[in-house]
Amino acid sequence: MSELTLPKLNKFTISNRLEIINKLKKIINPENVLSENEEMKPYETDALSAYKQMPLAVILPxxxxxxxxxxKYCNKENIKxxxxxxxxxxxGGALPLQDAILLGLGKFNKILEIDFDNKCVVAQPGVTNLSITHSVQDKGFYYAxxxxxxLACSIGGNVAENxxxxxxxxxxxxTNNILGLEIVLMDGTICNIGGKTLDQ
Structure with missing residues (x-):
């Protein structure tokens, strides 16, 4: 197997790990900030399991x-x-880095709306791919x-990896099956792109 080249470590971030974790626990529910090795073990790799390392912390908003x-906080503090x-x-799109926060989107697991007239489903990024098909198949539809x-992959991951x-x-x-997205930019700005129908 070839060597994987990872970004250069930010030693300053690693040295301030406890301070960063404490700040994150003030931003979101402290129970949703994982920082112990045994808590973070399931997140040390994605399906490319030949490469493993613990993230700085795991955040589950x-x-x-x-x-x-x-x-917004991570951008201000220059934290990956x-x-x-x-x-x-x-x-390797979700491989953790020692000096990075892993932002897990598993709690975003709801289908918010099914609009058969516009052949559209509004779903959070943690909804599994197959769940979308299951939610519409009784009307003869499926997610292509x-x-x-x-069975296990999420729509958010599907979008990230096309x-x-x-x-x-x-x-x-x-990308050929998306009408719109709500995205959060690195500076914390929330943007809505597109909508439930095609542009006229």
């Missing part, structure tokens, strides 16, 4: 405002952030991008 507050969906990717990990599957040959990959 419960709403968009918490994500915004965490990113690695977003993570279900951790099923093989590209179907990676082999669709996932596809066998149906992608006909219907395109994830």
């Amino acid at each position: 419960e709403n968009t405002q918490e994500v915004s507050a965490v990113l 952030v690695i977003p993570r969906g279900a951790g099923t990717g093989l590209s 991008p179907d990676p082999s990990s669709q 996932s596809g599957g066998v149906h992608s040959l006909k219907y395109g990959t994830t």
Whole structure:
């Protein structure tokens, strides 16, 4: 296996780990800030399991405002952030770094709306790919991008990696099946792009 080149470690961030963790516990529910090795063990790798390392901490926000507050703080303090969906990717997109916060989106696991008229589902990023198909299949619909990990992979991870599957040959990959997104920029700004219908 070839050597994986990771970004240079920020030793200042690592040396201030406890201070960073304490600050994050003031920003979100302290129970959702994981900092002990045994708590973070499940997050030390994604499906590319040949490469493992513990993150600085794991943050499990419960709403968009918490994500915004965490990113705003990390941006101000120059702390790296690695977003993570279900951790099923093989590209290394969710590999943790020792000097980075791992931002887990597993608590964002609700389908907010099913709009059959516009053939649209509004879902949080932690919803699994297959759950979307299950939520609409009684009306004869399905979600076309179907990676082999669709049972476990999250829609947020699919968006980040532009996932596809066998149906992608006909219907395109994830980016061809998205009408809109709510995103949080690194400075904490919350943006809405697109909407439930195609642009006219």
